[in-house]
Amino acid sequence: MKMTLDAWGRSVDGQLIDRDGSAGAQCWDLWADYAERAVGVPIGWTYTVNRPGHPDHFLASSMFLFFPTPRVGDLSQYFVRVGRHEPAQAGDVAVWARSWSYPDTHIAVATGPAVDGMLPCWTQNPGATRHESLTTAGLLGYLRPIALIKPAASLAPKRRKQAQMFMVFYKHGNGPGKPGWLVMGTPRRLVLSSQAAADDIARQLGIGSSFVTNESGWAKFLRAAGPA
Incomplete structure (x- = not known):
């Protein structure tokens, strides 16, 4: 901003x-x-x-x-x-x-x-x-x-933080103009479509890190996340 x-x-x-x-x-x-x-x-x-x-x-x-x-x-x-x-x-x-x-x-x-x-x-x-x-x-x-989208990880309680779990944000993750939050480290691919849902999952799973990526990075993370 x-x-x-x-x-x-x-x-x-x-x-x-x-x-x-x-x-x-x-x-x-x-x-x-x-x-x-x-x-x-x-x-x-x-x-x-x-x-x-x-x-x-x-x-x-x-x-x-x-x-x-x-x-x-x-x-x-x-x-x-x-x-x-x-x-x-x-x-x-x-x-x-x-x-x-x-x-x-x-x-x-x-x-x-x-x-x-x-x-x-x-x-x-x-x-x-x-x-x-x-x-x-x-x-x-x-x-x-x-610029005002908050990383969901900032809301995660540290006592429940789980190793190897983090969240990735991409502004077109669910299609042009539709943001996506990808949770890494779950058994199956999990892509969320709202800030509220991302915040809620972060609280539940204790996700301790989150960052923003671009189109090529998003594609790599999707492949690494496995099947939907």
Whole structure:
């Protein structure tokens, strides 16, 4: 991360953020500002997706629906897509579909998990940027910065640590834009699809080490892990 969430939030609080100089301070502008200044995404990669004929053409929801490819770059280099049933983490980009609350969809930056159906966020439009809890009704899910994904091993109790067991993370482990956590040292191959599941397995098995790999490394670990 180029900037912490707290530092970025302080820098935009009360401001009308208009990154493209078009149509005023929209929710997209706040997402673009966060992606560029805090996460390090090239600003051109943050533009909404051009899909003529699709109802979400050029809307904020297109960032989630058509992830990982916006108009210019590959957002999977910076984010993974997370479903709405997973708890939000501070720094996640929350995306809403068309709904009663957001007829033209919405995008905001979460600062923690939802409580009683309300998600704390930095949000803009209507009005200037502010910290506010937004309804999860109509929520599609989140774009989670890869830089903020925590190693599951940090949650493992040392007293139950098992030798030769560790976990490998790859951002496309379950397909393009779908993260995977591979548990090494189990009798059969075990690939998990969510941070919550990885954390839970780490606690149960006492896994004491975890690291991030790339495509070629992931393929090698899969072969070493044996049959599914």
